Amino acid sequence: MSTNRRAFLGSAAAAGTLAAARGLGAEDAAKPIRLGVIGTGWYGMVDAKAALKAGGVEIVAICDVDSEHLKKSADELEKLQGKRPREHKRYTELLAAQGLDAVILGTPPHWHALQMIAALEAGVDVYCEKPLAYDVREGRAMADAAKKHPDRVVQVGFQRRQSKAFQAAKAFIDAGEAGRIVQVDVQIHYKAGTKDATPQDPPASLDWDLWCGPGPKIPYSPQVGHHNWRLERTSGHGHLVDWGIHLIDATRVVLGLDMPKRVIAAGGIYQLKGKITTPDTLTVHFDFERCPVVWRHRIWGAEEYAPEVNNGVFFYGEKATVFATDQKWIVIPAGKGKERLEREEKADLGLDHMKEFLACVRSRKPAPCTPEDAFRSTATVQLAMIAHETDSVVIWDASKEEIPGNEAAAKLLKREYRAPYQHPYRG
Secondary structure, eight states: OOHHHHHHHHHHHHHHHHHHHTTTTOOOOSOOEEEEEEOOSHHHHHHHHHHHHHOSEEEEEEEOSBHHHHHHHHHHHHHHHSSOOEEESSHHHHHHSSOOSEEEEOSOGGGHHHHHHHHHHTTOEEEEESSSOSSHHHHHHHHHHHHHOTTSOEEEEOGGGGOHHHHHHHHHHHTTTTOSEEEEEEEEOOBOOOOOOSOOOOOTTBOHHHHHTTSOOOOOOTTTSTTGGGGOTTTTOOHIIIIIHHHHHHHHHHHTOOOOSEEEEEEEOSSOTTTOSSOSEEEEEEEOSSOEEEEEEEOBOOOOSOGGGSEEEEEEESSEEEEEETTEEEEEESSTTOOOEEEEOOOOHHHHHHHHHHHHHHHTOOOSSOHHHHHHHHHHHHHHHHHHHHTSOEEOBTTTTBOTTOHHHHHTTSOOOOTTOOOSOOO
8 A cells, every 4th residue: 555545544534533532422411501593594593503403402592683584593493492592683682681601603794793702791602603703803802802701612613623624634734745735725616696786775674774783884785685795895705704714714724824924815806796895706825934825716607627626725745735625635646647545524514513612611621713713714814805905915913913014904904883883902
């Protein structure tokens, strides 16, 4: 058996051992964890159902600014768990009620900072969806708030950390089998669905002013409302920040990266003008200490030459190239005629990440995906958008968490809140 093949199989076994060591799936015989869910649209309910599937929980309260979402979600949860959760419009009301152990934050990212910090101050644990925050300074305030409440468990929703494929790729690279990693390419290409972008009155069930919250109040349209906000600059901040961040985080974990020293971005809206407000085509060059990482996306519907690699990470090493995606990894040894090695690694990443969080809530051990580390992945993609929006080279001073010598870029580290909301960053 070749050295590469032995290392390949050994890396896969190591990944399985790592997952087993975490005790994923173990159930506590104690009383159920009482959960609240803030934001019961699409992914808030995905997380809620993952928690119920994991077992040992009861969803006792939910919150949403859309009364139709609220009722529909309460109806579904009542069927799933046999008990109807309390319904709230405002997250402050949910947190003020008694009998909560933890909350799931499934709201858009411009709401994450205020809600997570309020939850910590209310004495409950938090599962916060990615990205951690809307702007860099919010993320720092959230990471600092978590440190001020060390008795609280906080997990951030970077579910690819549960991928056995990425874990096996990491073990293979850490063993030196790919040689020195010279560069990394990261990409997610897909066809974005768009809706009517014409400004119009919001649905009667939706409190649009409250939905916009601390962000600017923009005119409502279906394209910037539920689900499609991900490609709106003022809320989701675009494909890289919303979805691509998963693979940037996975790359950081595999290679043990901190934050980039320098970021350059180029792209624009070439096909979806008038429909979205963030790039439909984007290339970003991140200079990390270990090696450069290049992000690319096309989300306007191009026919791809090799669609099987539309979503994944290429680690280019001196001895081999490693491609990894959620459920599969491939080794392409250097040299002509070498056999490619491919292995599927099936897992339910969302369920496993939720199980990990709930296990930490029970054991009172810190969750592995901390706000401090999530801050680094989130700030990395935020720096990319700053570079794109200012059409400038962004230099990041990690020791000061500043962008020196670039006033226009530095201003975008923090977005002022709409009154009466107050930004949590006080630095």
